[in-house]
Amino acid sequence: EAGVAQSPRYKIIEKRQSVAFWCNPISGHATLYWYQQILGQGPKLLIQFQNNGVVDDSQLPKDRFSAERLKGVDSTLKIQPAKLEDSAVYLCASSLGGTELYEQYFGPGTRLTVT
Amino acid sequence: AQSVTQLDSQVPVFEEAPVELRCNYSSSVSVYLFWYVQYPNQGLQLLLKYLSGSTLVKGINGFEAEFNKSQTSFHLRKPSVHISDTAEYFCAVSFIGGSYIPTFGRGTSLIVHP
Numbered sequence: 001e002a003g004v005a006q007s008p009r010y011k012i013i014e015k016r017q018s019v020a021f022w023c024n025p026i027s028g029h030a031t032l033y034w035y036q037q038i039l040g041q042g043p044k045l046l047i048q049f050q051n052n053g054v055v056d057d058s059q060l061p062k063d064r065f066s067a068e069r070l071k072g073v074d075s076t077l078k079i080q081p082a083k084l085e086d087s088a089v090y091l092c093a094s095s096l097g098g099t100e101l102y103e104q105y106f107g108p109g110t111r112l113t114v115t
Numbered sequence: 116a117q118s119v120t121q122l123d124s125q126v127p128v129f130e131e132a133p134v135e136l137r138c139n140y141s142s143s144v145s146v147y148l149f150w151y152v153q154y155p156n157q158g159l160q161l162l163l164k165y166l167s168g169s170t171l172v173k174g175i176n177g178f179e180a181e182f183n184k185s186q187t188s189f190h191l192r193k194p195s196v197h198i199s200d201t202a203e204y205f206c207a208v209s210f211i212g213g214s215y216i217p218t219f220g221r222g223t224s225l226i227v228h229p
Contacts (some may be wrong), residue, residue: 004158033216040124042205042219043159056214068166091158102209102217106158 002026004107006092012113021110024073025094031033031055032069033104035091043091049075050097057078082114117142119208121220123206129228130198136191138206148189149217150180154202162204165189166176176200201227 005024013019025032030051035043046065048056051072060067064083069075077084089111093104118141128134140146147166148225151159170182180191189206203224207217 006158009156040221042119042207042221044219045216048214048216054218093159102149102215103162103216104161106151106160108156108158111156 004092004094004105006107006110008110009108010111011057012115013082013085015114016081018078019082019112020076020078021090023075023092023107026105030097031095033073033093034067035093037089037091085113087112087114117210117218119206119218119220121206121223123223124221125224125226127226127228128196131195133191133194134196134225136204136225137193138189138220140187140208142208142210145211146213148182149207150174150191151205151207152202153205160204196227198227198229200225
């Protein structure tokens with residue numbers, strides 16, 4: 001079974017530029033999550049999708065961050081414009097959903113550096 | 116308030132020594148508990164989980180954890196560590212009846228010295 005795929009693995013941009021990250025979850029997983037992991041901290045949930053609908057985006061800075069999951073499969077997270085404090089690893093995870101929401105499988109992450 | 120605390124930011128040990136990584140939580144509801152490991156430049160991998168039943172849970176790579184409800188703890192242990200266990204370890208708690216999405220602790224960096 002293929003795992004959660006993410007690209008790119010690394011990205012360096014200047015502040016005020018825009019950037020996009022891509023995630024392809026495990027086949028059949030209805031629920032998809034984006035996390036932000038700042039150096040020295042645990043992952044913080046940004047947004048949760050159930051199929052192609054948003055379940056929770058309360059922690060997403062909506063003035064600069066956006067995410068979509070068209071067709072309920074892969075997903076894109078965008079930052080525009082980026083700030084220095086956005087430097088972090090962005091993790092995508094997926095789960096079957098329902099009573100298996102807690103059983104999350106993580107991708108390798110995208111390390112973003114904003115200069 | 117519901118929270119997860121990993122008291123130790125860094126735990127250095129020598130190879131073949133035992134190790135315990137501590138995790139405490141605060142919750143007014145029942146919980147599911149998890150430990151994840153993150154190797155450098157990789158995503159998180161589930162080590163073990165407690166959902167119900169026996170409070171002693173065995174996971175991959177020789178790790179185990181014990182759920183102590185009275186002390187609201189879920190400490191991770193390994194009797195003999197290897198160099199390859201050097202990684203970041205995260206405790207996570209899922210609050211039953213809520214969103215079920217795990218809340219992560221800040222992580223503990225396990226550094227195994229030869």
